[in-house]
Amino acid sequence: TLRTELAAAIAAADTEAALDAVRVSALGKKGSVSALLATLGSMAPEDRRSAGPAINGLKTEIAGLIEARNSALKAAALDARLKAESVDVTLPLQPAPTARGRIHPISQTIDEITAIFSDMGFSIAEGPDIETDYYNFTALNFPEGHPAREMHDTFFMKPGADGVKKVLRTHTSPVQVRVMQKTSQKPAASYLTPAMDPPIRVVMPGRTYRNDSDQTHTPMFHQVEGLVIDKSSHIGQLRWVLEEFLKAFFEVPNVTLRFRPSFFPFTEPSMEVDVQCDRSGNEVKIGEGSDWLEILGCGMVHPNVIRNAGLDPDVYQGFAFGVGIDRIAMLKYGMPDLRAFFDADQRWLDHYGFRP
Numbered sequence: 001t002l003r004t005e006l007a008a009a010i011a012a013a014d015t016e017a018a019l020d021a022v023r024v025s026a027l028g029k030k031g032s033v034s035a036l037l038a039t040l041g042s043m044a045p046e047d048r049r050s051a052g053p054a055i056n057g058l059k060t061e062i063a064g065l066i067e068a069r070n071s072a073l074k075a076a077a078l079d080a081r082l083k084a085e086s087v088d089v090t091l092p093l094q095p096a097p098t099a100r101g102r103i104h105p106i107s108q109t110i111d112e113i114t115a116i117f118s119d120m121g122f123s124i125a126e127g128p129d130i131e132t133d134y135y136n137f138t139a140l141n142f143p144e145g146h147p148a149r150e151m152h153d154t155f156f157m158k159p160g161a162d163g164v165k166k167v168l169r170t171h172t173s174p175v176q177v178r179v180m181q182k183t184s185q186k187p188a189a190s191y192l193t194p195a196m197d198p199p200i201r202v203v204m205p206g207r208t209y210r211n212d213s214d215q216t217h218t219p220m221f222h223q224v225e226g227l228v229i230d231k232s233s234h235i236g237q238l239r240w241v242l243e244e245f246l247k248a249f250f251e252v253p254n255v256t257l258r259f260r261p262s263f264f265p266f267t268e269p270s271m272e273v274d275v276q277c278d279r280s281g282n283e284v285k286i287g288e289g290s291d292w293l294e295i296l297g298c299g300m301v302h303p304n305v306i307r308n309a310g311l312d313p314d315v316y317q318g319f320a321f322g323v324g325i326d327r328i329a330m331l332k333y334g335m336p337d338l339r340a341f342f343d344a345d346q347r348w349l350d351h352y353g354f355r356p
């Protein structure tokens, strides 16, 4: 009979979609039960009296069976989902991802430099990348309009509402002045430039900027500044500090330095320093050979700078030096192209980066 056929089809429907197809085939507009109901209209009244309740009863019964089957299917689906999505907390953990970050060679080199100077009793300070014209030039004894200002291909900032002239600092030397100004009489403005009284022994690493770009120059580069101020600091100490630093940095037992007279407005006398090396092979070898490589600038701090920073140049004197970080990193780690430092090429970083 139609009833048993439909009941079997309902029981056999194992998805909600299949069950809905059965419902449409029975109770839909063109369904088998609907077709039976339609025959009632053309029946004789006596026949209709008995057939009516039977057909309507079938319709109600089938609708009930579909409803019950639907609930059962829904419950089974929920059970299956709960089972599939359950978390087995006893399973072992996923292995750690294999791609790991690396420390950039510049960061590594700055860490190495500051560690060496820390061992020699130096503190560390930092200053702002956006520097005032005053700290970058004027306080460092560059007179207004002096041609020495042109030696630095400066990036000038638009003057702000306060009218203060600002630049992207062309060197880390302005931090010398900031550090000397922050004596314990004047509380430090920030932890970056801690308050220091003489004797001052400090290194100041950071980014520097010049409008210059070729194989050996990038518009942004890095320097580390050194400053020692005391009552009797002298050029012999400067030489010792530089030798000790370079030996430790390049991990060689000896370095030979050559001091050439030079000019910086903020030091007097001023010197450029070459390190003896071997440039005959692919990689430069420091501490051997008969070639020279310019490696840093230095000198005795000019009395005007000491005075501009609020110290008495008749009491205090000292020396300063500035080293190109990128340059010595390339030398130490045999990296041929300066520009690669700032390309953010993942393959380069994986190759030259350091394990944390």
Ligand code: PHE
Residues within 6 Å of the ligand: 170, 171, 172, 173, 225, 264, 267, 297, 298, 299, 320, 321, 322, 323
């Ligand atoms: N500031 C100089 C430069 O960038 C380097 C330097 C630092 C020279 C300290 C002397 C003393 O070229």
